[in-house]
Amino acid sequence: MTKTSVGPKPAEATIRSAGAVVQQPAPRRRTPTGLDTLESEAVHVFREVAGEFDRPVVLFSGGKDSTLLVHLARKAFWPAPIPFALLHVDTGHNFPEVIEFRDRLVARYGLRLEVAEVQRWIDDGRLTERADGTRNPLQTVPLLDSIVEHRFDAVFGGGRRDEERARAKERIFSLRNSFGQWDPRRQRPELWNLYNGRHRPGEHVRVFPLSNWTELDVWNYIERENIELPSIYYAHRREVYLRDGMLLSSGPWGGPRETEQVQERLVRYRTVGDGSCTGAVESDATTVAEVIAEVAASRLTERGATRADDRMSEAAMEDRKREGYF
Structure with a gap:
């Protein structure tokens, strides 16, 4: 009985080396994340x-x-x-x-x-x-x-x-x-x-x-694509004062009131905007990976935690x- 020769499957590649025929599986397509x-x-x-x-x-x-x-x-x-x-x-x-x-x-x-x-x-x-x-x-x-x-x-x-x-x-x-x-x-x-x-x-x-x-998606993508951001998104020492549960810093928009004490703390910003109403959060996250871990553990949205203008009223x-x- 004559043996029928069967060629390689479409999903495979044939490699000939030193007289041997080796079936090499084709590379698999990466599943989109x-x-x-x-x-x-x-x-x-x-x-x-x-x-x-x-x-x-x-x-x-x-x-x-x-x-x-x-x-x-x-x-x-x-x-x-x-x-x-x-x-x-x-x-x-x-x-x-x-x-x-x-x-x-x-x-x-x-x-x-x-x-x-x-x-x-x-x-x-x-x-x-x-x-x-x-x-x-x-x-x-x-x-x-x-x-x-x-x-x-x-x-x-x-x-x-x-x-x-x-x-x-x-x-x-x-x-x-x-x-x-x-x-x-x-x-x-x-x-x-x-x-x-x-x-x-x-x-x-x-x-x-x-x-x-x-x-969290944003930060994971920033890590994957190696996207540069302003330095204040990462932990740094900054003079801040506490107002309405938020850590604000002084600047051209004004400074602390007489009853508000300025302290130097290790902080970073989750969002940036008008300095008069954008607060910092205490953090020691100096890398993207550390920020990702911090965001994953947070139960407050970035605006809810750090934007005073969103707190003016329920419908602000x-x-x-x-x-x-x-």
């Missing part, structure tokens, strides 16, 4: 916006979420440059380390940065300084004015649904009316990764590619969303 899925979704959103809109812009503060947006945008369009500008609404109360990092990143990648300085709106009377000194709520008017001035029709933001309640029900494509306001009745369903960017003249769409990410962020803040 959760981070791969989140990255793929964000890259898809960036490309969808580039195809649907004429003048998109990325809100960029130098914080971890907006830095992640820039990293993902670079991936989405590589090797071409990012095809739209960055916009920073600068309260004038930012931490120096963050501003230095912002300018360095913009220069490194040759990006175009538009800066809307809240101080200009105060100086010309369009805004009035608040009695409590915080400028975070004052960002809405400069943001909306800048959108109109530059005719931006899609505005990328780093908001995530895990941050707090007002963000939890936000769509990835969030339609805003001609006044920049959010109306829940006009939001569109988002099924099968299909996004509706249709809008009338004067309206625009806020876009949140990180909607489905958590704080909801009201600001309706006004066009994020």
Whole structure:
């Protein structure tokens, strides 16, 4: 009986060495991880916006979420440059380390940065300084004015649904009316990764590619991609004082009251923003791996633990969303 010769299976490769035939299994495809899925979704959103809109812009503060947006945008369009500008609404109360990092990143990648300085709106009377000194709520008017001035029709933001309640029900494509306001009745369903960017003249769409990410996802991705962040995200010694359960530092936004004692502590920041209302947390996490372990053990969201402006009322962020803040 003649033996029938059977060739190698499609999933195998034949290696001939010293007269022997060895069947070598083909390399297995890597199973996508959760981070791969989140990255793929964000890259898809960036490309969808580039195809649907004429003048998109990325809100960029130098914080971890907006830095992640820039990293993902670079991936989405590589090797071409990012095809739209960055916009920073600068309260004038930012931490120096963050501003230095912002300018360095913009220069490194040759990006175009538009800066809307809240101080200009105060100086010309369009805004009035608040009695409590915080400028975070004052960002809405400069943001909306800048959108109109530059005719931006899609505005990328780093908001995530895990941050707090007002963000939890936000769509990835969030339609805003001609006044920049959010109306829940006009939001569109988002099924099968299909996004509706249709809008009338004067309206625009806020876009949140990180909607489905958590704080822990962000830090795991930062570790995987080796993304640089401002130094204040890691533990360092800083003079702080305790107010309303938060560790604040003094700066151009003001300092401690007579009854508030300044102490030097080992702290880091989970989120960055207006220095008058952004608190630090005590920490000895000096590496990304140590931050990941700390975040995994935390039972408070970053904004709930460190942002005083979110504590003004139960509906503080909801009201600001309706006004066009994020």
